[in-house]
Amino acid sequence: xxxxxxxxxxxxxxxxxxxxxxxxxxxxxxxxxxxxxxxxxxxxxxxxxxxxxxxxxxxxxxxxxxxxxxxxxxxxxxxxxxxxxxxxxxxxxxxxxxxxxxxxxxxxxxxxxxxxxxxxxxxxxxxxxxxxxxxxxxxxxxxxxxxxxxxxxxxxxx
Amino acid sequence: xxxxxxxxxxxxxxxxxxxxxxxxxxxxxxxxxxxxxxxxxxxxxxxxxxxxxxxxxxxxxxxxxxxxxxxxxxxxxxxxxxxxxxxxxxxxxxxxxxxxxxxxxxxxxxxxxxxxxxxxxxxxxxxxxxxxxxxxxxxxxxxxxxxxxxxxxxxxxxxxxxxxxxxxxxxxxxxxxxxxxxxxxxxxxxxxxxxxxxxxxxxxxxxxxxxxxxxxxxxxxxxxxxxxxxxxxxxxxxxxxxxxxxxxxxxxxxxxxxxxxxxxxxxxxxxxxxxxxxxxxxxxxxxxxxxxxxxxxxxxxxxxxxxxxxxxxxxxxxxxxxxxxxxxxxxxxxxxxxxxxxxxxxxxxxxxxxxxxxxxxxxxxxxxxxxxxxxxxxxxxxxxxxxxxxxxxxxxxxxxxxxxxxxxxxxxxxxxxxxxxxxxxxxxxxxxxxxxxxxxxxxxxxxxxxxxxxxxxxxxxxxxxxxxxxxxxxxxxxxxxxxxx
Numbered sequence: 001x002x003x004x005x006x007x008x009x010x011x012x013x014x015x016x017x018x019x020x021x022x023x024x025x026x027x028x029x030x031x032x033x034x035x036x037x038x039x040x041x042x043x044x045x046x047x048x049x050x051x052x053x054x055x056x057x058x059x060x061x062x063x064x065x066x067x068x069x070x071x072x073x074x075x076x077x078x079x080x081x082x083x084x085x086x087x088x089x090x091x092x093x094x095x096x097x098x099x100x101x102x103x104x105x106x107x108x109x110x111x112x113x114x115x116x117x118x119x120x121x122x123x124x125x126x127x128x129x130x131x132x133x134x135x136x137x138x139x140x141x142x143x144x145x146x147x148x149x150x151x152x153x154x155x156x157x158x
Numbered sequence: 159x160x161x162x163x164x165x166x167x168x169x170x171x172x173x174x175x176x177x178x179x180x181x182x183x184x185x186x187x188x189x190x191x192x193x194x195x196x197x198x199x200x201x202x203x204x205x206x207x208x209x210x211x212x213x214x215x216x217x218x219x220x221x222x223x224x225x226x227x228x229x230x231x232x233x234x235x236x237x238x239x240x241x242x243x244x245x246x247x248x249x250x251x252x253x254x255x256x257x258x259x260x261x262x263x264x265x266x267x268x269x270x271x272x273x274x275x276x277x278x279x280x281x282x283x284x285x286x287x288x289x290x291x292x293x294x295x296x297x298x299x300x301x302x303x304x305x306x307x308x309x310x311x312x313x314x315x316x317x318x319x320x321x322x323x324x325x326x327x328x329x330x331x332x333x334x335x336x337x338x339x340x341x342x343x344x345x346x347x348x349x350x351x352x353x354x355x356x357x358x359x360x361x362x363x364x365x366x367x368x369x370x371x372x373x374x375x376x377x378x379x380x381x382x383x384x385x386x387x388x389x390x391x392x393x394x395x396x397x398x399x400x401x402x403x404x405x406x407x408x409x410x411x412x413x414x415x416x417x418x419x420x421x422x423x424x425x426x427x428x429x430x431x432x433x434x435x436x437x438x439x440x441x442x443x444x445x446x447x448x449x450x451x452x453x454x455x456x457x458x459x460x461x462x463x464x465x466x467x468x469x470x471x472x473x474x475x476x477x478x479x480x481x482x483x484x485x486x487x488x489x490x491x492x493x494x495x496x497x498x499x500x501x502x503x504x505x506x507x508x509x510x511x512x513x514x515x516x517x518x519x520x521x522x523x524x525x526x527x528x529x530x531x532x533x534x535x536x537x538x539x540x541x542x543x544x545x546x547x548x549x550x551x552x553x554x555x556x557x558x559x560x561x562x563x564x565x566x567x568x569x570x571x572x573x574x575x576x577x578x579x580x581x582x583x584x585x586x587x588x589x590x591x592x593x594x595x596x597x598x599x600x601x602x603x604x605x606x607x608x609x610x611x612x613x614x615x616x617x618x619x620x621x622x623x624x625x626x627x628x629x630x631x632x633x634x635x636x637x638x639x640x641x642x643x
Contacts, residue, residue, distance in 0.1 A: 018574075018575045020573050020575065020576070021573050021574075022229055022230055022570050022571075022573055023229065023230070023236075023570050023573070023574070024574070025574065079409065083349055083352075083353065083406070086353045086402040086405075086406075087349070087352035087353050087402070088352075123292075127601065128292050128363070128600055128601045129601060129603050129604075130363065130364070130574075130603065130604070130607075131292075131362055131363030131364050131604075131643065133256045133257060133364075133405040134256045134405050134408065134409050136232055137232075137412065137416075137429070137430060138232045138430060157232070157256050157405075158364050158574065
């Protein structure tokens with residue numbers, strides 16, 4: 001499969017918003033299902049770090065994360081993306097996410113696999129935004145929303 | 159889960175000291191340093207519940223404390239100080255924070271304000287070019303090999319000096335001589351190495367900065383003289399930490415400690431207080447990894463000082479002697495350290511967590527450099543980029559009341575999104591230029607998020623600790639030029 005449409009070419013306004021927090025970035029993310037919720041969470045992370053308009057899908061990478069519940073797996077997925085950005089400068093402009101369920105109640109009950117398309121950050125080409133130190137455990141949640149669809153909250157330490 | 163069943167109450171026990179009485183599972187009371195206005199702003203704030211929650215932890219000594227720049231953090235509040243017995247107490251990554259050994263370094267010069275007339279812009283531009291800053295900044299020096307990194311992690315600022323980035327006397331004027339003992343490079347993950355091996359000598363982003371300042375008021379002439387500071391003098395301040403390396407160490411060990419707390423049957427009122435006994439394998443290993451990150455940060459600030467000196471010499475066409483750049487002091491404000499303190503008349507070794515709090519050792523303490531020993535340790539408190547920063551001094555009272563600790567900065571008053579909303583349609587750099595402060599930043603967003611009104615007035619915070627007799631003011635420094643990431 002080739003790269004899906006780049007986030008920069010899609011209407012992404014409704015997929016996440018910033019909640020009030022005194023010092024850091026507290027994000028509320030929405031999706032139709034756990035997979036799109038996870039994809040939108042990746043978008044929210046990258047869009048907080050870099051202006052995505054000029055990110056090209058030059059290189060495909062795979063990110064994997066698992067945990068006992070969706071929120072934990074999502075945090076790990078975002079931590080993987082942050083690590084890749086910090087260690088190799090890799091920034092994604094598009095992603096697809098697949099979810100598989102392991103043994104219920106086990107440490108790998110929820111596994112996420114993201115295929116991401118992007119390139120290495122180039123300060124001449126890309127505009128930097130916030131430096132994210134970590135994807136924290138604080139205010140972390142993910143699950144079905146009472147009003148329909150899926151909702152997650154993640155707090156990024158800036 | 160919160161340890162509080164109702165809102166945390168405060169009882170005034172001194173001019174600027176407030177007590178949180180013991181309740182629930184608290185092992186000691188809480189203590190908050192604040193004036194009435196700061197206390198009013200804290201009413202209903204979750205950070206007071208966090209002070210209370212920390213008091214639940216095993217082996218905590220005397221009080222769970224908060225400095226006047228207290229605000230909400232993860233587990234421990236920012237501005238929190240807590241000391242634990244080595245035998246029965248715990249160590250917690252949440253009590254240190256993600257940016258391990260984030261800290262401040264103050265450099266003095268022989269220059270006076272008029273010496274920079276007409277050259278501030280050139281100087282700011284040169285510093286902006288020569289000191290890498292911003293999101294993912296790297297490349298101050300070539301990427302270090304694994305063997306070089308391991309040496310740096312053990313030797314800290316000493317590694318930088320040994321490799322030509324500074325002078326041996328810089329180490330005398332750095333907290334812990336720029337290297338915590340017990341650093342074990344094998345306690346650090348591959349990921350931390352990968353995040354940190356090309357970021358030595360970089361400022362980063364967020365609230366980190368490099369500032370050109372002028373000493374605009376001296377409050378304590380004797381201490382200022384001892385520190386080599388005088389009115390009208392040009393100084394430089396560096397505020398940064400252990401970069402991606404430290405963030406990764408914290409993240410790695412939050413996972414380890416989350417499991418360890420359960421294994422040692424430590425009841426946590428908030429899971430972000432995840433911790434392990436100081437003497438446990440997990441506790442020792444975290445302290446060994448944290449020491450690596452602390453030493454990375456000291457090497458980082460030492461490197462930035464070197465890059466700063468080179469930039470000053472180039473921009474001002476001066477010789478080193480005319481510039482007279484020297485280190486006044488370097489302090490950590492996110493760290494856990496094993497220190498000797500007196501509790502109920504007995505001196506013993508404690509594990510002191512300072513998360514957004516600065517060490518403030520008083521006169522005569524053997525860890526204060528000999529040249530400053532008579533007046534006490536220099537305490538460096540950065541403010542926002544439009545107002546001021548302060549030099550204070552550690553007092554004997556800090557040793558008696560706060561395990562030799564004080565505040566660390568202004569603390570935010572606006573969220574980042576509120577600051578962005580308020581900055582809309584404004585040019586923060588031009589507003590600051592109109593006040594005589596030249597700012598260069600890698601990103602407009604950071605500049606807006608970090609605008610002066612996003613912070614409390616640091617003067618108010620510093621005054622509380624001055625009134626408490628913990629860290630009396632020595633001098634105020636006004637910004638002239640600012641490099642932001």
